[in-house]
Amino acid sequence: MISDWALRSCLDRVTALGDAHLDSHTYRAGVLDELRAVVVYDAWVWPLAGPVTTVGMTPMAQVPCAEELPLLISLRYQTHINRWTTLPINPSKAVSLKRVTGNELGRSELWRDRLSRFGVVDVLSVAFAEGWGLWDWLELWRGPGGFDFSDTDAHCVESIAGVVATGLQECTGHEFQSGGTGGAVVGHRQAVLVLADDLFIMSQTDSAGPWLELLQQAPQLHQGVPAEVLNVAAQLLTVEQGIDAHPARSCRHVGAHCRHCPRLPPR
Incomplete structure (x- = not known):
């Protein structure tokens, strides 16, 4: 007690x-x-x-x-x-x-x-x-x-x-x-990251690396995929299965130079 x-x-x-x-x-x-x-x-x-x-x-x-x-x-x-x-x-x-x-x-x-x-x-x-x-x-x-x-x-x-x-x-x-309200990070080009249903990386553009480094890193045994990405991907699967209807995106402050919003479109 x-x-x-x-x-x-x-x-x-x-x-x-x-x-x-x-x-x-x-x-x-x-x-x-x-x-x-x-x-x-x-x-x-x-x-x-x-x-x-x-x-x-x-x-x-x-x-x-x-x-x-x-x-x-x-x-x-x-x-x-x-x-x-x-x-x-x-x-x-x-x-x-x-x-x-x-x-x-x-x-x-x-x-x-x-x-x-x-x-x-x-x-x-x-x-x-x-x-x-x-x-x-x-x-x-x-x-x-x-x-x-x-x-x-x-x-x-x-x-x-x-x-x-x-x-x-x-x-x-x-x-x-x-962190301020700066614009886009210099040198960071548009990037694409493709995950499988088990949330492991299938492919990614070379430009994805610098963006991923701005987010909270996962252990290397998980291919270093930031947890924010895993959560957004998991939410997308959840929406597709009709479990929850909230959009599969999140906004994370990553420092003085930009605000990055991981987002995955419906398949």
Whole structure:
């Protein structure tokens, strides 16, 4: 049982992080450290999202199955249960996979096809949103030997949801303000990148490299494809399958010289 004092202290420290003018990575890392004081978890996934498109970008994660990143992303977008676009956001409510499936975790494609192999016993999910839209979502995992997430755990996460949504909105605003509003990057020509349904590269133009280097890089074992590209591609597959109707695109600030918007057209 978490005391009211501990929860209030966590909320105060998370609020202070939002006032510190941090970048989104540092802010999220700080929130996770504070959250760990009141909720036990073994692994986590935390991407930002385009407030309008809801497509994930600049993800942070600590999971036991990073070598399967493209497949994990694809399954997460195609899994109906606890998809971030269906989570409560007015106000935000943390929902555990065990509770929403009635202890039948196999109803989740993501758990059935991958997470079960790594001994994940439960996942607590929450979407952070405010008046301008959905800014990001967080998933906390409990691994082998762990207990189900309790109502108390969910309450702890819910208690910081509004503060986190505001904090990440502030982080995004600071990144754009500090980066300026320059035009196109000199020397960066139009580029084409073709992915297969398993999100692996089939082909790309020579001009794609400089653009990809501007985005958050994935490990080399995934051909170095930035996570933003994988998320946009996964969303396109999701739209084609009728699972979600949000457009397959995201906008990411990449520094002082340009704003690059990964986009994939319907096939």
